[in-house]
Amino acid sequence: MEYTQKNPLPLPKTGASEAVASSFDTIFDWEYPLDRENLMALYEKGKSMSWNASDLDWSIEVDMEKLVSERIAAGMNDVMDSLLSPPRKLEARESVEMQLNMNAWMLSQFLHGEQGALVATAKIVMSAPLEDAKFYAANQVQDEARHVEVYHRYLTEKLGCSFEVNRHLQALLDDIISDSRWDMTYLGMQIMVEGLALAAFGLIKAQMPDEPLIQDITARIMQDEARHVAFGVLSLEDVYRDGLTSAELREREEFIIEATYLMRDRLLMEQVYERMGWDVDTWVDWAKSTPFMTGFRRMLFSKIVPNLKRLGLLTPRVREEYAKIGLLEFEDYKDSIEEPDVVAPDELLRIISQLRGEAQPAS
Numbered sequence: 001m002e003y004t005q006k007n008p009l010p011l012p013k014t015g016a017s018e019a020v021a022s023s024f025d026t027i028f029d030w031e032y033p034l035d036r037e038n039l040m041a042l043y044e045k046g047k048s049m050s051w052n053a054s055d056l057d058w059s060i061e062v063d064m065e066k067l068v069s070e071r072i073a074a075g076m077n078d079v080m081d082s083l084l085s086p087p088r089k090l091e092a093r094e095s096v097e098m099q100l101n102m103n104a105w106m107l108s109q110f111l112h113g114e115q116g117a118l119v120a121t122a123k124i125v126m127s128a129p130l131e132d133a134k135f136y137a138a139n140q141v142q143d144e145a146r147h148v149e150v151y152h153r154y155l156t157e158k159l160g161c162s163f164e165v166n167r168h169l170q171a172l173l174d175d176i177i178s179d180s181r182w183d184m185t186y187l188g189m190q191i192m193v194e195g196l197a198l199a200a201f202g203l204i205k206a207q208m209p210d211e212p213l214i215q216d217i218t219a220r221i222m223q224d225e226a227r228h229v230a231f232g233v234l235s236l237e238d239v240y241r242d243g244l245t246s247a248e249l250r251e252r253e254e255f256i257i258e259a260t261y262l263m264r265d266r267l268l269m270e271q272v273y274e275r276m277g278w279d280v281d282t283w284v285d286w287a288k289s290t291p292f293m294t295g296f297r298r299m300l301f302s303k304i305v306p307n308l309k310r311l312g313l314l315t316p317r318v319r320e321e322y323a324k325i326g327l328l329e330f331e332d333y334k335d336s337i338e339e340p341d342v343v344a345p346d347e348l349l350r351i352i353s354q355l356r357g358e359a360q361p362a363s
């Protein structure tokens with residue numbers, strides 16, 4: 001594994017390393033029941049579908065600036081103007097820069113989320129009570145290390161542009177890692193963070209059909225992530241089916257609601273406006289109020305909501321909060337057991353194709 005790091009990752013304000021205190025029980029399972037067929041099947045699938053980062057064709061030259069500039073030159077700036085209605089009209093050069101930064105920002109947050117998944121899954125190996133869950137989690141640990149590897153290589157060797165971890169994502173990862181209750185690790189990581197990532201990967205794929213390396217990376221990672229989310233749903237279904245006390249349920253509801261707001265706010269991309277040298281408040285207001293931007297953020301919850309429903313966690317309290325932010329429209333979508341693979345919602349694909357200049361926006 002050798003590659004040239006053209007641009008080391010910028011560091012968050014908290015510095016190059018971060019210690020998060022946590023205390024949880026590490027569980028040995030001396031009975032080794034290994035009898036949950038669905039989990040064991042997932043474990044077998046995970047092992048046989050493993051791939052290596054060196055399987056990818058790293059000789060592909062990635063010139064994102066050229067790709068984006070061509071789109072802008074082909075009239076995409078006007079489409080963006082009418083669809084995104086930015087606070088002011090952007091020069092073609094600024095549009096190119098904004099898109100390059102948004103793209104690098106998204107991929108950088110994938111990288112940081114992957115590191116969170118690596119650490120969280122290692123914690124599951126230790127804290128999950130049953131051996132079959134430890135087996136699968138061990139398999140997932142290896143997947144996540146590979147995901148960190150490929151995103152890091154892509155960002156530092158191919159893109160030449162990257163961002164530090166977003167503070168909302170960092171806060172969420174800290175919450176997940178520091179929680180002592182083992183099911184919260186699944187709920188936070190496999191259901192919320194990875195559920196959102198699945199929808200976001202679909203977005204990246206649709207956005208960059210003309211960049212074969214990121215297409216290959218994303219397709220491979222999506223396959224792995226679909227298994228990871230299924231692992232979370234299967235594991236929690238068993239636990240939650242036996243019932244939670246009302247106090248326990250209340251804690252999980254609070255956790256889901258807090259995680260939802262942190263994830264939604266992380267997508268405001270304030271780091272991009274900062275780097276562009278723009279007034280961050282103006283642009284954050286824009287991101288909060290433009291129909292395109294609010295629609296985009298909402299759609300990233302399209303896999304999370306049906307999964308929560310399957311787990312019995314779309315309770316009146318969570319529903320009330322989700323109704324306020326328009327997330328209940330996804331409750332009848334297929335969950336990760338009914339449909340493990342993720343298809344980006346049609347509405348999202350339509351917007352992306354408009355942004356690529358493939359069709360005129362509806363007036």
Ligand SMILES: [Fe+2]
Pocket residue numbers: 114117143144147221225
């Ligand atoms: Fe991952």
Ligand SMILES: [Fe+2]
Pocket residue numbers: 117144194224225228
């Ligand atoms: Fe994952």
